[in-house]
Amino acid sequence: MCTMIVKQVEIEGSGKGTSGWFGLRQANVSYDHPFHAPLEHALNIDFVNEAQGPGTRVAVELSVESAQALVKTILSVLDRAEVGGYLERLAGVELRR
C-alpha cells in the first residue's frame, strides 16, 4: 500500500467471514488506503487465518476517531470483566474450529 504502516499480531478466537465461522490466527493492523470506507487512509484491521487463504478474512476499516474509541472501549470492557473475575485466558485451550 502507500503508507506501508502495518503490524501483525497473533490472536486466538473466531471470526465470521463470507463462508461462515473460522478460527482466527492473525490480525493485520494497518493505517493505509481502505477498500471501502470513504477515507484516503483508515485504520484497517484484517482478522485472518493465513493458512486458509486470502479469502479467510474479516475486515474492518475505521476512522481514526473510531479506532481510538474502539481501543478505549475494548480495554474498558476487559477492565470491568477482570474486576468482576470473569476473564478467561485462552492460552493452551483448544478452540472449536
Place this chain on the structure above:
Amino acid sequence: MYQTDMYEGMLAETIVHQGHHGEVINAYFARPLGQGPFPGMVVIHHAPGWDEWYREATRKFAHHGYATISPNLYYRAGHGTPEDVAAKVRAAGGVPDDQAVGDVAGAMQYLRALPYSNSRVGVFGTCSGGRHAYLVACRVKGSDAAVDCWGGRVVMAQEDLTPRQPVAPIEYTQDLSCPLLGLFGADDRNPTPEQVAQHEQELKKHGKSYEFHMYPGAGHGFFYYDRRDYRQAQAVDGWQKIFAFLEKYLSTPAKSA
C-alpha cells in the same frame, strides 16, 4: 481522432507471461483489433490491487490504440477477490521492488514480441503503481515513456526503507531513461507537494525530460470515480495530458537495431 464511421474492435482477456526470474504470472491484456502496428503500454495496478478499475484502465488504453497489459503483481500471494489478495499483500508490507520491476520488465518483453507491435512501450501506474512505473523507467532499459500518477514513497526517509523496498526510487533518478509525466494532487499527503518538488529538483539536477502537473483541489487518487476523492475536472484534464504525452513519445515506430 475517432470518427463515427470508423471500424473499432478490441480483444480483452486474461493471459500469462513470464515475470521476475522467468516466473509465470497472469495478466489482463487488451488490444485494438487490426494489424497495427500498435504501441504498447504496461499498466501497473495500485496498492488496492489488480481490481476492476485497472481492467477498465487497461481497456481504456486499448481503446486509444495501445496494446496494453496489466500484470498481476500480487500473483504470488495466491488467489481470491482482488481485495482479499491485496489485503494479504498489505499485511506483508507490499511486494518487493525487485520483483515488481522484474514482472513489469517481463510484461514489456511480452508486448515487444507481439507481431503487431511498433516496438514502443510505455509504463503507467497510480499510487504504488506510479512508484513502480518510476522504478521501471529508471531500472529497465528500453522504456519509451513513463506516467507516474501520484506515486507515493518515491521520496523515502531512511527509517521507511525495508528489505522489500530497500532503496528510495528518487535515488535512481540519474538512470531515468525515458520522458516522464507526473500527475499529482496539491492536497495529497503521500506524496506531499514538498516531496514532489524534491523529486522535480532531482530530475532537473540530472537534466531529465519530464512534465509534472500539480492539480489544485485534488488529493490522492483523483481519477478513481468510485472513491470519495474523485475530482471530475482534474481527472478529465489528467487523462488528456496522458494521451497527449503518449502520442508524442510512442506513436512513431522504433527504429530497428
